[in-house]
Amino acid sequence: xxxxxTVIGERTTINGNLEGDEDLVVHGRVEGxxxxxxTLTIEPTGVVVAEVQVRNAVVSGVMAGNIxxxxxxxxxxxxxxxxxxxxxxxxxxxxxxxxxxxxMGDLDMPRSSGSADDALRPAPVAARRVxxxxxxxxxxxQKEDGEEAVAPKPKxxxxxxxxxxxxxxPKSKPAPKRKPAAKGGSARKPSAPAKxxxxxxxGGSKKKAPAPRAPSVGRRKKARxx
Amino acid sequence: xxxxxxxxxxVIDGEVTGEEALVIQGTVKGRxxxxxxxxxxxxxxxxxxxxxxxxxxxxxxxxxxxxxxxVEISSxxxxxxxxxxPRILIADGAIFKGNVDMDV
Numbered sequence: 284x285x286x287x288x289t290v291i292g293e294r295t296t297i298n299g300n301l302e303g304d305e306d307l308v309v310h311g312r313v314e315g316x317x318x319x320x321x322t323l324t325i326e327p328t329g330v331v332v333a334e335v336q337v338r339n340a341v342v343s344g345v346m347a348g349n350i351x352x353x354x355x356x357x358x359x360x361x362x363x364x365x366x367x368x369x370x371x372x373x374x375x376x377x378x379x380x381x382x383x384x385x386x387m388g389d390l391d392m393p394r395s396s397g398s399a400d401d402a403l404r405p406a407p408v409a410a411r412r413v414x415x416x417x418x419x420x421x422x423x424x425q426k427e428d429g430e431e432a433v434a435p436k437p438k439x440x441x442x443x444x445x446x447x448x449x450x451x452x453p454k455s456k457p458a459p460k461r462k463p464a465a466k467g468g469s470a471r472k473p474s475a476p477a478k479x480x481x482x483x484x485x486g487g488s489k490k491k492a493p494a495p496r497a498p499s500v501g502r503r504k505k506a507r508x509x
Numbered sequence: 510x511x512x513x514x515x516x517x518x519x520v521i522d523g524e525v526t527g528e529e530a531l532v533i534q535g536t537v538k539g540r541x542x543x544x545x546x547x548x549x550x551x552x553x554x555x556x557x558x559x560x561x562x563x564x565x566x567x568x569x570x571x572x573x574x575x576x577x578x579x580v581e582i583s584s585x586x587x588x589x590x591x592x593x594x595p596r597i598l599i600a601d602g603a604i605f606k607g608n609v610d611m612d613v
Contacts, residue, residue, distance in 0.1 A: 289516035292529045299523010299539055305516045315523055 293328050301333075309344070327361045340370075342379075349383075512545075517552050525557075533568070551585050564594075566603075573607075 288306040295311040302318040309329035322339040325331050329344035338353045342362035352370035360378030369386045512530035519535035530546045533553040543561040553568035560575045566586035576594035584602030591608040
């Protein structure tokens with residue numbers, strides 16, 4: 284009805300459930316449960332020991348209990364909270380004390396997806412190429428080390444280079460085995476083993492390599508795909 | 510003067526205690542224990558036992574009142590319950606049903 288504000292004075296204690304359709308400012312003490320459709324403000328002298336379900340919460344006092352907010356939870360520099368926060372927006376200012384878990388729920392946002400890499404990376408890994416699969420394996424190890432966010436992202440971009448270098452390595456190994464079979468081919472083959480180690484780094488995977496080594500290349504590709 | 514205001518759309522189900530004045534525009538069920546003045550405004554609904562210093566009823570009160578000073582029921586007030594206070598004022602138009610004990 285009237286958009287007034289309920290004020291719990293500093294020397295007032297409410298022990299029970301409190302629900303309403305307006306703002307609530309707590310200077311005193313509330314124990315039990317709070318359910319509002321608007322904003323709960325806990326002033327520096329306020330103490331709330333309750334399960335809170337509101338739209339917004341601003342904690343400048345003491346809060347012990349879980350907060351579920353539709354909009355935002357704001358813990359100011361004087362705020363002290365123990366409990367879990369479930370809200371799409373959470374603001375914790377420098378100087379605030381907080382202990383509990385934070386669940387922002389909506390993971391569709393790009394930022395939250397960045398911080399939830401552990402859960403979301405397996406999906407993009409499957410969509411990416413195979414060589415990058417190896418690189419993401421490394422990134423998984425780095426995740427275990429505790430590194431998150433931006434750091435792993437540029438790494439997969441740089442990784443294809445060492446992956447490309449790996450390709451020629453297996454090529455060079457089977458090459459000498461197939462020398463006798465490929466003797467009938469081009470004359471460069473006897474020199475190929477000597478230079479195969481160097482050439483494939485650059486042109487081995489590009490120019491001459493694919494021609495004589497077509498069947499082996501195909502096999503190798505299959506092996507890598509595995 | 511610091512005091513607590515319970516807004517019109519607020520429903521409290523429990524116990525309210527305090528050392529300061531309380532103004533009720535909403536609904537309170539349970540128990541109220543104050544050391545100062547309690548004012549129940551026209552939109553206020555109280556279903557509780559009240560123990561306080563002063564009570565000013567302009568709304569609806571269902572419960573017993575124990576006041577150390579005065580109980581006043583104004584013309585818009587409606588009360589069902591017992592009153593125990595040294596001073597009582599019931600205005601014309603007020604609705605009251607219950608016992609009155611002024612020997613405190």
